[in-house]
Amino acid sequence: MVQYRLPLTWNVDRRVLVKDFIIRVAQETLEPDLAFRRTREGVQYRLRLRKGDLVWKVSSRDVIPVTNHPAWLLVDDTLFRAAHINGNMVKPFRTRDVVSIPQASVKTYFQKFILKIASQIDIDAEGFDIHYFDQLKTCRLEINHHFFNSEAAFLAYMVYPKAEFHWNERRTKRTTLEFSQEEVGIIQIRRDMDAEQVYLDRLKNLGLVENAQGQFGLSEPGSDPLALVHWVIRNRPLLEEGGFVLSPIQMEDKVVYLQQATLNMQTERAIDWFDIYGEVAIGEFTIPFLALAKFIREDNRFYPLPNGTYFLIPQEWMEKYKSLVQFARKEGKHLRLNKSQFTLLSELGLSENEEGAPTLVEVDFKISPLLKATLRPYQTEGARWLVQLYRNNLGGCLADDMGLGKTVQTIAALLYAKEHKAAVSAAEELETANQLDLFSAKAGDEDFLQPLNALIILPASLVFNWEAEIRKFAPSLTTYRHVGAKRYRDIRLLRRFDIILTTYQTALRDEELLLQLEYEYIVLDESQQIKNRDSKVYHAINRLNGKHKISLSGTPIENSLSDLWAQMQFINPDLLGNFSFFKKEFITPIEKYQDEGKKYRLRALVTPYLLRRTKEEVAKDLPPLSTQVFYSEMTPEQKKLYEREKSAARNYLLENFDANNPQYRILVLRSLTKLRQICNHPRIVNDQYQRESGKFNDVLEHWDVIRKSNHKALFFSSFVRYLELFREEFEARRQPFSMLTGNMSPQERQSNIQVFEDKPEVQSFLISIKSGGVGLNLTAADYVFILDPWWNPTTEQQAIARAHRIGQEKNVIAVKFITKDSIEEKILKLQERKSKLAEDIIENVRRADFSIGDIEYLLE
Amino acid sequence: MLFTTEAAETYEVVYNLQEVAEGFFLPSAYIVSRDKEGFLAHIRQKAVRETIGHFQLELDDVRGRLFDIIDQLQPKNLEKRLARPNARRKPWTNFWRTRKCKRSFFLSSTNASTNSSLMWFNTACP
Numbered sequence: 001m002v003q004y005r006l007p008l009t010w011n012v013d014r015r016v017l018v019k020d021f022i023i024r025v026a027q028e029t030l031e032p033d034l035a036f037r038r039t040r041e042g043v044q045y046r047l048r049l050r051k052g053d054l055v056w057k058v059s060s061r062d063v064i065p066v067t068n069h070p071a072w073l074l075v076d077d078t079l080f081r082a083a084h085i086n087g088n089m090v091k092p093f094r095t096r097d098v099v100s101i102p103q104a105s106v107k108t109y110f111q112k113f114i115l116k117i118a119s120q121i122d123i124d125a126e127g128f129d130i131h132y133f134d135q136l137k138t139c140r141l142e143i144n145h146h147f148f149n150s151e152a153a154f155l156a157y158m159v160y161p162k163a164e165f166h167w168n169e170r171r172t173k174r175t176t177l178e179f180s181q182e183e184v185g186i187i188q189i190r191r192d193m194d195a196e197q198v199y200l201d202r203l204k205n206l207g208l209v210e211n212a213q214g215q216f217g218l219s220e221p222g223s224d225p226l227a228l229v230h231w232v233i234r235n236r237p238l239l240e241e242g243g244f245v246l247s248p249i250q251m252e253d254k255v256v257y258l259q260q261a262t263l264n265m266q267t268e269r270a271i272d273w274f275d276i277y278g279e280v281a282i283g284e285f286t287i288p289f290l291a292l293a294k295f296i297r298e299d300n301r302f303y304p305l306p307n308g309t310y311f312l313i314p315q316e317w318m319e320k321y322k323s324l325v326q327f328a329r330k331e332g333k334h335l336r337l338n339k340s341q342f343t344l345l346s347e348l349g350l351s352e353n354e355e356g357a358p359t360l361v362e363v364d365f366k367i368s369p370l371l372k373a374t375l376r377p378y379q380t381e382g383a384r385w386l387v388q389l390y391r392n393n394l395g396g397c398l399a400d401d402m403g404l405g406k407t408v409q410t411i412a413a414l415l416y417a418k419e420h421k422a423a424v425s426a427a428e429e430l431e432t433a434n435q436l437d438l439f440s441a442k443a444g445d446e447d448f449l450q451p452l453n454a455l456i457i458l459p460a461s462l463v464f465n466w467e468a469e470i471r472k473f474a475p476s477l478t479t480y481r482h483v484g485a486k487r488y489r490d491i492r493l494l495r496r497f498d499i500i501l502t503t504y505q506t507a508l509r510d511e512e513l514l515l516q517l518e519y520e521y522i523v524l525d526e527s528q529q530i531k532n533r534d535s536k537v538y539h540a541i542n543r544l545n546g547k548h549k550i551s552l553s554g555t556p557i558e559n560s561l562s563d564l565w566a567q568m569q570f571i572n573p574d575l576l577g578n579f580s581f582f583k584k585e586f587i588t589p590i591e592k593y594q595d596e597g598k599k600y601r602l603r604a605l606v607t608p609y610l611l612r613r614t615k616e617e618v619a620k621d622l623p624p625l626s627t628q629v630f631y632s633e634m635t636p637e638q639k640k641l642y643e644r645e646k647s648a649a650r651n652y653l654l655e656n657f658d659a660n661n662p663q664y665r666i667l668v669l670r671s672l673t674k675l676r677q678i679c680n681h682p683r684i685v686n687d688q689y690q691r692e693s694g695k696f697n698d699v700l701e702h703w704d705v706i707r708k709s710n711h712k713a714l715f716f717s718s719f720v721r722y723l724e725l726f727r728e729e730f731e732a733r734r735q736p737f738s739m740l741t742g743n744m745s746p747q748e749r750q751s752n753i754q755v756f757e758d759k760p761e762v763q764s765f766l767i768s769i770k771s772g773g774v775g776l777n778l779t780a781a782d783y784v785f786i787l788d789p790w791w792n793p794t795t796e797q798q799a800i801a802r803a804h805r806i807g808q809e810k811n812v813i814a815v816k817f818i819t820k821d822s823i824e825e826k827i828l829k830l831q832e833r834k835s836k837l838a839e840d841i842i843e844n845v846r847r848a849d850f851s852i853g854d855i856e857y858l859l860e
Numbered sequence: 861m862l863f864t865t866e867a868a869e870t871y872e873v874v875y876n877l878q879e880v881a882e883g884f885f886l887p888s889a890y891i892v893s894r895d896k897e898g899f900l901a902h903i904r905q906k907a908v909r910e911t912i913g914h915f916q917l918e919l920d921d922v923r924g925r926l927f928d929i930i931d932q933l934q935p936k937n938l939e940k941r942l943a944r945p946n947a948r949r950k951p952w953t954n955f956w957r958t959r960k961c962k963r964s965f966f967l968s969s970t971n972a973s974t975n976s977s978l979m980w981f982n983t984a985c986p
Contacts, residue, residue: 006875006922006926006980006981007872007873007874007892008874008875008876008877008981009874009875009876009877009900010876010877011876011877011878011879012874012876012878012890012903013903014902014903017900017901017902018874018890018892018900018901018902018903019899019900019901022900023877025978025981065883066877066885066974066978067885067971067974067975067978068971069971070971070975072974072975072978074877079978079981081978
């Protein structure tokens with residue numbers, strides 16, 4: 001079977017068998033063989049074709065010119081490239097061997113068809129006068145681009161009067177034609193090899209190396225296909241000194257201007273931006289850098305100059321300034337960068353004229369004494385980072401792992417902002433009073449009473465927890481929960497608070513109201529909620545007027561880099577350009593082609609505004625075990641059910657109080673258990689319940705964040721049915737999990753434990769607190785969820801100890817989920833007081849020691 | 861017999877130099893079937909980037925570049941390239957038939973592209 005990698009045919013159509021029209025493509029190039037003879041009538045001219053040592057008459061084969069210049073000839077069934085001649089030149093010789101040129105036409109004919117080719121090749125001549133030359137005039141350098149691999153190298157031609165030789169061609173002499181006194185004459189050039197060697201040595205001394213084709217190139221060409229052109233531009237004076245002649249360098253039909261260019265860049269800083277001025281000096285021309293920006297942005301290295309030539313923008317500039325021209329906008333005759341994009345300037349090595357490098361203003365940060373918490377070192381660092389951004393009018397995304405205290409760090413920053421705002425206000429008053437020392441201004445009571453006006457937008461489930469933490473850590477800040485049907489509709493009321501807490505949904509509904517206030521701070525918690533840039537909530541929140549912005553998220557990138565764009569667009573608008581630019585520049589190259597260079601660039605852009613510490617990174621600052629309480633609110637339906645149940649239990653138990661009756665005590669225990677189950681999920685007590693549970697949803701939300709950060713968690717509950725609800729949810733979500741309850745055989749237990757410990761994809765372990773509280777070693781987990789509080793804190797501590805025990809190398813964070821305004825809060829309080837009441841109620845003691853008041857307390 | 865055991869037909873992309881006017885060649889590409897012995901048999905249809913996948917033919921870099929060159933040399937694209945700005949486009953044959961200088965200009969602009977395509981054969985063929 002005949003195999004052609006690229007089959008080529010000639011004049012086929014649908015009627016023919018294609019195999020009969022296949023043509024071969026020769027690797028060899030045909031050379032012309034020219035001969036001239038002087039006769040009485042004029043000049044006889046003969047063209048034959050040479051392939052290696054074989055010379056044949058054109059008329060002896062079927063020769064068809066396919067292209068004229070460069071010439072491709074179809075010779076029988078083989079396609080050849082023909083050097084030095086045009087395809088049309090062979091046409092007269094297809095039917096004859098010699099062309100006779102009458103004396104009257106000799107000059108015209110030779111000038112038109114012969115002279116150029118005759119200067120390039122050796123000819124045979126008879127009957128003409130012969131003149132000899134042997135003096136080397138110069139060495140001409142011509143850049144040759146390899147057609148396929150885009151590499152460039154010099155062709156070095158030795159220039160003699162009337163002829164040129166490629167330096168490594170074998171011929172040492174050439175015979176050619178010339179016109180002298182209207183007559184064709186013959187000249188013969190003999191090469192001076194010693195003189196030629198001097199030029200070759202000079203090329204090598206300049207650092208060029210000879211390649212296999214006898215061309216001279218750079219020893220390390222690098223990735224830039226036009227590197228040799230830049231080499232020429234840099235070394236042109238040396239080449240000229242060495243006596244070389246440079247042929248005009250033409251790339252893609254554009255003649256390159258061979259003067260070296262210098263670029264002078266300067267930046268000026270304004271409050272919220274940097275202005276960049278630049279000027280390129282190249283030979284007689286001066287070009288504003290702004291003019292080059294479009295070319296750099298479009299990857300076009302050829303900038304047209306007024307003299308018709310082109311300035312070849314250096315590759316180094318293309319790379320160095322690409323980000324700058326992509327992100328900067330045109331402002332009059334210069335470029336302007338947002339302040340948030342200052343890293344671009346640092347990368348370029350540009351500095352401001354007088355005011356120092358383009359970095360953030362350093363802040364002398366001290367934690368406010370009004371903060372009623374001792375921050376861990378990394379938390380202090382986080383608060384300092386937020387404050388530094390605040391003082392520089394920039395936004396930040398705090399993306400610490402869940403449990404590391406993003407809330408308290410934010411509260412510390414809010415306290416700082418409140419004090420700073422008061423100090424600025426005091427300074428302004430001093431200024432008004434024409435006092436000079438602004439910095440000695442101290443905020444008086446009135447200044448400090450000015451509300452901060454911070455707006456915190458968060459999921460509904462977090463509102464209570466935030467409020468509780470603000471009250472605990474910063475009781476001096478006034479807080480208002482802008483949620484529910486009775487929320488204020490008057491902006492004058494909202495204006496009075498330091499902090500307004502609201503939900504994403506309420507912010508969307510009250511957009512017009514909230515737009516009326518300018519906030520000192522806007523904080524988004526679980527800010528991944530605005531990741532969808534087409535959502536109404538994204539647009540509503542981006543319309544709000546905030547002087548400073550913080551976003552908090554354990555997972556700033558959930559699915560795609562577009563999540564990151566949305567977050568950054570909120571905190572520092574335009575930092576990453578518009579979305580279509582960001583998609584083209586970063587999302588596609590990174591997500592589709594894993595472009596490491598783009599990843600690096602993106603990281604450099606967002607790093608100043610994204611602070612993420614994992615648990616592992618701050619392990620040394622963390623205690624081996626930290627326990628946190630998360631308060632959940634019941635859904636309205638859940639609450640209704642709970643209240644009905646509680647009221648019935650309360651009425652019966654108070655009316656029939658008999659603490660020493662074991663039956664009564666069982667009834668108390670049953671009632672309390674039922675209430676606890678409703679707190680978890682009403683479906684535990686009523687299979688028909690189809691609505692949601694506040695706590696169940698909150699646990700899943702927490703879990704989602706932790707799971708995405710590749711952590712493992714133990715879920716402990718007193719109620720197997722509750723664990724089963726989680727099991728059903730995980731199965732529906734196709735999330736692998738493990739489970740351990742009292743009904744399992746020892747083998748089954750062991751196998752499930754092993755699965756959780758060994759398989760990275762199994763991230764959750766559902767455990768009944770009674771069956772799994774002791775004797776287990778589950779060090780793969782570093783989060784523990786106590787889904788419901790147990791009367792006796794020791795049981796919880798034993799559960800937590802499953803993860804936090806010998807062999808555990810990670811810090812463990814335990815989260816207790818407590819339903820607000822419920823029996824669970826009471827249990828928690830009893831735990832805190834180390835009260836014996838719990839024991840008296842639930843333990844089977846002979847004589848219980850609790851009063852009617854205790855029952856009232858539990859069910860109040 | 862309900863089912864044949866005949867092997868599925870195989871195809872090849874074939875490049876062709878077509879003499880579209882006297883002494884004037886332009887490249888084209890066809891999808892050509894192979895006969896049982898594996899020899900190139902008959903043209904099935906024109907080969908373009910979009911269609912070769914239907915014939916289990918891969919669009920590699922060389923094929924892609926050749927298709928681009930062939931596309932540049934399609935009559936409609938030649939006419940677009942050679943037309944004066946804002947002037948009504950004329951059939952490419954006008955350039956070929958009219959004065960010699962026009963023909964020369966036309967040839968030089970098409971020859972360069974044809975040469976580029978042939979350079980691939982010069983290096984890629986066995």
